[in-house]
Amino acid sequence: MNILAQLVISGVVVGMIYGVIAFGYQLTFATSKTLNFGQGEALMLGALVGLTTINFLIGQSLGAFTAYLLMLPVVLAFGLLQGAVVEFLGVRQAIRTKSEAGWIMATIALGIIFKNLAENIWGRDALRFPSPLPEAALTIGPIRIQPMEIAIVLGAIALMIAVEVFNRRSIYGKAVVATANDRDAAGLMGINTRLVITFSYALSSMAAAFAGVLVAPITLTGATMGAVLGLKAFAVAIIGGLSSGVGVVVGGLILGISENLTGYYISTGYKDVPGLVLLLLVLTFKPSGLFGSAAIKKV
C-alpha cells in the first residue's frame, strides 16, 4: 500500500511536467492549428539557460533559493523570445502559404538545430542543477517526497492558472481566445492575429522553459533532456485533447502514474508501453482526446 502511494505521488510529479509541456502545445494549436515539435528543445534550452544563470548568481554568493527565484524571470523571458523566434523562422511562412506540413518539418528542424547549439555551448555531458530547496525527502504519512517535487506540482498549477486568468480577464487574453475561435473575425475586431500567433508561440515556449527549470533540480540537465519529455507531452496532449485545459492535466497524470506503476510492478523495460497503448486507443476511439471537443480537422 505504501509503495503504491509512493509510486502514484512520483507519477503525479512527472505527470505535471508532461502537463505543462502539453499545455504549451495547446496554446499554439488553439490560435494557429500548428504545434512546435521542438517543444522538448525549448524545455532543454530553458533549463540550460537557467543553469548558467543560477550558477552565475550563486557565484555572486547568493543562496541557491534566492538565485533560483532571480533566475526565473530570466528563463521566462528567454522562453518567450525563443518561442517568438521559432514562430518567425519556422511557422509564419507555412501559415502564410497555407502549407499543410511545412511547419512540422520546420519546427523539427529548428529543434535539432537548438539541440546541436546546446551541445556545442554546454557540452554533451549531463550537468547537475543546483536545487533551490533542501534535497532531503519529507515524510508525509506513508509517503516520502522531496520539497522540489512539491514545488513542481505547485509551480505547474500556478503557471496554467496564470495563463487561464490572463485569457479570461484581460482584453488581450480575450483577443487570444477570439483568434482561437475565428481568426478572420478576430481580424475584423482590429486584432493583429499574426501577432497573436507569435505571442502564443512565445507563451508556449515560456511554459516549456519553465517546465525545464522545474524539473532540472530533480533530474540532470543536458542537451538531450528535452526530446523524450517533448514526445511524451505530445502523447499527453493527444490523450487529453488538444483543446482541453483539464485534459492535459489529467492526461499528464495518467501517463506519469501508469509509467511508474508499470515500471515497478512489471518491468522498467515496459514502462512506456501503457501510455502509448492508451494513446493508440484514444486515437482509435476518441481521436479528439478524452476531454477534447472535435479538434481534429475533417478531411
Place this chain on the structure above:
Amino acid sequence: MLTIENLVAGYGKVQVLHGISLEVPQGRLVTLIGSNGAGKTTTLRALSGMIEPQSGSIRLDGKDIAGLPAYEITRRGMAHSPEGRRVFPTLPVTDNLLLGAFTRFTGMRPRGDTSADLDRMFELFPRLKERRNQLAGTLSGGEQQMLAMARALMLNPEVLLLDEPSMGLAPKLVEEVFATVARLKERRITMLLVEQFAAAALEVADYGYVMENGRISIHGPADQLSNDSAVRDAYLGVAH
C-alpha cells in the same frame, strides 16, 4: 466617406470582382443587391481586408486602404458584420461586445467609455442584455445576428458593412433586423448593406447598386430602383 474605384478581387486565381466602382456618402445607407454568387460578399470582404484586392482603389475618408490587413482597416474605422455572423462562440456576449471595441484599448484600459457603449448596445438590443453572460455559441440565430451587429457598432465606426443580416432568420426576425437597420440610419450611421431581400433593402436604403457576375449593372436612388422594371423582374420577385 467610402469611395471604391475599379475594384478587382477574387480567391486565388479565380477572379470574382471585375472592376467595381461605388460610393457610400457620409451618413447614408447604401445597399448592394444581386443574385447569389454575384460577388456581394466578396466586395465586402475586399473592403474590410479579409481578402486582398488585386487592383483598384478603396478610399476611406480620402485615404487609400486597399491592400491593408483587416486589423489595420478596422483601426481606421471600418466595421464589418460578416456573412454568417461569426460571433466568438466560446466567449460570453459581453466579451464579444468588448472585443468590438478592441482598437480603443491601450494598455489594460479602454480609451473612452466602453461601459456607456455597452449600455447603448443593450438599449438598442434588449435581448442581448438578458443574455449578457451567456456564451455566444448558445444564442439563437437571431440573437447572434444582433450580437454581430452590436459588436461591429462597438467600434463607433466611420462606415459599417452589413453582410446579409437577415440570412437564415425567421420572417419575424427579418423584420426586426430591418427595423434595427432603419434605426441606425436615423442615427446617421454610414452603412453599406448587402442583402438577398432586395425589396426590403431598397425600401430602407437611400441608394442602391445592383450586382451581376462581378460587375455593377444598374445603380440609382433606392426608390427609383424599386420602380425600375428590369430590377423588379430580376430581383424583386414582383409579377406583372
